[in-house]
Amino acid sequence: MPVLAIDAGTTGVTALVVGEQGDVLSRGYREFAQLFPRPGWVEHEPDDIWTATVAACREALAGTEDQPTCIGLTDQRETAVVWERRTLHSPRPAIVWQDRRTTGICDRLRADGVEERVAGLTGLRLDPYFTGTKYAWLAEHEPRMWSGVHDGSLALGTVDSYLIARLTGGAVHVTDPSNASRTLLFDLEKGAWSDELCDLFDVPRSALPELVPNSGVVGTTDPDSFLGLSLPISGMAGDQQAALFGQACFSPGMSKCTYGTGSFVLTNTGSSPVRSDAGLLTTVAWDLGDGLVYALEGAIFVTGAAVQWLRDGLGLIDSAAEIEGLARTVPDSGDVVFVPALTGMGAPHWDPHARGAILGITRGTTRAHIARATLEALAFEVRDVVDVMVDEAGLSVPELSADGGASANDLLLQLQADQLGVPVRRPVVTETTALGAAFLAGLGTGVWSSTDELAQTWALDRRFEPTHGLRDDGRHDRWKDAVGRAGHWTN
Numbered sequence: 001m002p003v004l005a006i007d008a009g010t011t012g013v014t015a016l017v018v019g020e021q022g023d024v025l026s027r028g029y030r031e032f033a034q035l036f037p038r039p040g041w042v043e044h045e046p047d048d049i050w051t052a053t054v055a056a057c058r059e060a061l062a063g064t065e066d067q068p069t070c071i072g073l074t075d076q077r078e079t080a081v082v083w084e085r086r087t088l089h090s091p092r093p094a095i096v097w098q099d100r101r102t103t104g105i106c107d108r109l110r111a112d113g114v115e116e117r118v119a120g121l122t123g124l125r126l127d128p129y130f131t132g133t134k135y136a137w138l139a140e141h142e143p144r145m146w147s148g149v150h151d152g153s154l155a156l157g158t159v160d161s162y163l164i165a166r167l168t169g170g171a172v173h174v175t176d177p178s179n180a181s182r183t184l185l186f187d188l189e190k191g192a193w194s195d196e197l198c199d200l201f202d203v204p205r206s207a208l209p210e211l212v213p214n215s216g217v218v219g220t221t222d223p224d225s226f227l228g229l230s231l232p233i234s235g236m237a238g239d240q241q242a243a244l245f246g247q248a249c250f251s252p253g254m255s256k257c258t259y260g261t262g263s264f265v266l267t268n269t270g271s272s273p274v275r276s277d278a279g280l281l282t283t284v285a286w287d288l289g290d291g292l293v294y295a296l297e298g299a300i301f302v303t304g305a306a307v308q309w310l311r312d313g314l315g316l317i318d319s320a321a322e323i324e325g326l327a328r329t330v331p332d333s334g335d336v337v338f339v340p341a342l343t344g345m346g347a348p349h350w351d352p353h354a355r356g357a358i359l360g361i362t363r364g365t366t367r368a369h370i371a372r373a374t375l376e377a378l379a380f381e382v383r384d385v386v387d388v389m390v391d392e393a394g395l396s397v398p399e400l401s402a403d404g405g406a407s408a409n410d411l412l413l414q415l416q417a418d419q420l421g422v423p424v425r426r427p428v429v430t431e432t433t434a435l436g437a438a439f440l441a442g443l444g445t446g447v448w449s450s451t452d453e454l455a456q457t458w459a460l461d462r463r464f465e466p467t468h469g470l471r472d473d474g475r476h477d478r479w480k481d482a483v484g485r486a487g488h489w490t491n
């Protein structure tokens with residue numbers, strides 16, 4: 001009884017048909033347009049996301065004889081979508097999580113002294129990253145459109161809610177606690193929308209989706225809207241939480257890092273939310289119907305994107321995969337340090353004014369040293385987050401499970417193990433966001449009976465052991481020094 005998993009990511013939609021052994025039977029993928037209407041603004045056309053979703057699913061379904069019995073959905077989180085309840089069309093593009101236009105709103109709210117209260121309720125920070133600030137911007141700048149949100153003709157939601165509305169022909173308006181916990185509108189401990197936060201961001205509670213658990217049937221696809229299929233939608237989660245689930249990190253203390261455009265480290269902390277004053281986010285991992293499970297998260301904005309910049313900005317490599325061979329032609333970075341703060345810094349520094357820096361260049365520096373310094377930077381960034389988890393939050397991280405596009409890079413994962421001083425393990429299936437969505441959906445319809453059964457499907461591809469002595473060889477101190485210099489670069 002296979003499951004169709006839809007991963008609606010930031011740059012494209014992946015669809016997988018997943019078999020009962022957690023194996024991938026077929027795949028589909030479609031990119032969609034990234035819109036940059038002004039510097040620092042990032043938008044998506046919701047219709048484009050929907051069209052890419054249908055096309056990716058069509059491709060995946062055509063690739064296997066085994067037809068799925070249910071659907072799981074995971075999404076890029078935080079992105080704010082508005083649509084007409086009646087027609088399902090959007091009056092304006094979605095404002096993407098990467099969009100920085102709400103920096104001024106965050107500064108104003110901070111000056112009003114509400115940050116501590118907001119952080120206390122949500123486990124997040126006042127940062128343009130989060131959905132509530134984007135709604136507040138729409139309320140302020142597009143009041144005519146926003147009156148439709150107040151009068152009930154327009155619905156609000158993140159990409160999960162929007163796609164479920166489209167899949168069900170408008171019959172269902174839901175979200176789950178993992179996505180809701182990224183909006184700045186969700187009370188983390190109560191597990192419910194907060195009226196106080198809705199007032200603060202000028203969001204009518206009635207425009208928000210209904211909260212449902214991450215696993216269990218929430219609706220059925222409308223055959224007229226979705227490929228002639230009538231399938232139960234029975235699992236959903238934000239993509240980083242789905243990856244934690246797909247890595248079978250079901251017990252407190254288990255950690256994963258997804259290396260994509262950015263990197264996201266999540267540690268399962270069980271039924272109690274663990275707070276951080278040092279730059280980590282407290283978030284809902286999932287609710288399987290028996291209470292909230294929480295995670296501590298380090299969200300790093302630029303990691304794989306730095307590799308893309310070497311390819312597209314500098315032309316040092318022709319493909320992302322080439323970086324490994326190039327970096328292996330030198331034994332080390334020759335004292336070059338690259339701080340890839342290309343769009344500011346996320347966890348644990350949270351400095352939107354930081355910019356990238358390459359330090360330590362000499363006449364002997366080659367493109368191979370820059371490539372190696374880039375991979376070292378990715379490993380340092382993740383180490384900084386894990387160090388805060390261990391030193392400030394008191395968590396133990398005895399090993400890290402790696403996934404995502406850049407986890408194909410063996411040198412990166414070896415550098416990571418060396419920096420962390422603990423093993424890094426890579427599963428056979430590294431598309432863990434989609435896999436997690438499939439697991440949640442299959443649990444919701446009885447394809448799998450328990451998380452114990454799911455844990456059996458986790459298969460090791462390779463384990464990277466730390467090299468003795470490299471964690472404390474002085475390179476990380478030089479990195480920290482360089483990070484300090486890259487900070488507060490713009491006004």
Ligand SMILES: Nc1ncnc2c1ncn2[C@@H]1O[C@H](COP(=O)(O)OP(=O)(O)O)[C@@H](O)[C@H]1O
Binds near residue numbers: 304
């Ligand atoms: N072999 C590799 N080494 C380093 N980075 C890589 C490699 N392959 C892909 N990447 C990087 O991984 C990212 C793509 O990973 P993916 O998981 O698809 O990201 P996303 O879900 O954020 O779109 C790109 O930023 C790319 O530069």
Ligand SMILES: O=P(O)(O)OC[C@H](O)CO
Binds near residue numbers: 008076077261
């Ligand atoms: O779509 P991705 O894989 O870049 O992930 C985006 C994150 O969920 C943003 O918080």
